[in-house]
Amino acid sequence: DTGVSQDPRHKITKRGQNVTFRCDPISEHNRLYWYRQTLGQGPEFLTYFQNEAQLEKSRLLSDRFSAERPKGSFSTLEIQRTEQGDSAMYLCASSHRTSGRTYNEQFFGPGTRLTVL
Amino acid sequence: DQQVKQNSPSLSVQEGRISILNCDYTNSMFDYFLWYKKYPAEGPTFLISISSIKDKNEDGRFTVFLNKSAKHLSLHIVPSQPGDSAVYFCAASIFSGTYKYIFGTGTRLKVLA
Numbered sequence: 308d309t310g311v312s313q314d315p316r317h318k319i320t321k322r323g324q325n326v327t328f329r330c331d332p333i334s335e336h337n338r339l340y341w342y343r344q345t346l347g348q349g350p351e352f353l354t355y356f357q358n359e360a361q362l363e364k365s366r367l368l369s370d371r372f373s374a375e376r377p378k379g380s381f382s383t384l385e386i387q388r389t390e391q392g393d394s395a396m397y398l399c400a401s402s403h404r405t406s407g408r409t410y411n412e413q414f415f416g417p418g419t420r421l422t423v424l
Numbered sequence: 425d426q427q428v429k430q431n432s433p434s435l436s437v438q439e440g441r442i443s444i445l446n447c448d449y450t451n452s453m454f455d456y457f458l459w460y461k462k463y464p465a466e467g468p469t470f471l472i473s474i475s476s477i478k479d480k481n482e483d484g485r486f487t488v489f490l491n492k493s494a495k496h497l498s499l500h501i502v503p504s505q506p507g508d509s510a511v512y513f514c515a516a517s518i519f520s521g522t523y524k525y526i527f528g529t530g531t532r533l534k535v536l537a
Binding site for chain 2: 311340347348349351352355357362363373398400410412413414415417418
């Protein structure tokens with residue numbers, strides 16, 4: 308399977324605990340995105356990497372959230388001191404920048420569903 | 425503010441008939457529009473896209489129409505099949521330092537056999 312993979316698929320944690328999610332993009336893709344989706348809403352942009360550089364962070368990404376992509380391949384999203392409002396589906400997507408095109412479609416992983424009790 | 429709106433949360437269509445899903449947007453700077461399909465417990469899957477300089481793009485049973493003056497796009501599925509039952513998200517792409525997608529809230533399509 309050469310699609311985007313995410314681990315774990317489900318995470319239940321208690322309020323105040325730290326959690327970390329992993330995303331493995333499609334291997335030749337140099338762009339990686341994190342989104343958050345809550346019930347009844349579409350995915351909301353959180354942050355974006357081109358190779359290992361984090362180029363943009365949404366204001367939705369509070370100081371408790373940190374994302375890394377240390378070698379320009381897989382990425383991790385960590386949430387510290389989780390709150391009940393963090394309960395959501397966390398989606399990772401990747402795309403490949405092609406010269407001559409002004410955009411490239413993003414391919415999504417299956418998501419990590421976080422439940423904070 | 426919701427820049428991309430899907431005002432119909434759900435739609436039911438008979439198998440073999442046309443499904444029309446609608447999307448409205450407010451930002452004239454959007455340069456691409458995309459439709460994604462999402463099944464339960466899976467991530468969104470890219471379906472079809474259209475550049476803001478086009479008014480129609482067709483791919484098999486799927487056609488997307490763009491009306492820039494009305495800031496409206498629609499996805500037509502003909503003929504509809506039970507396997508098309510899913511949540512459909514409209515997304516708009518905007519470049520502001522990087523390309524970001526802004527998604528609508530989705531329309532749940534149910535195709536009745």
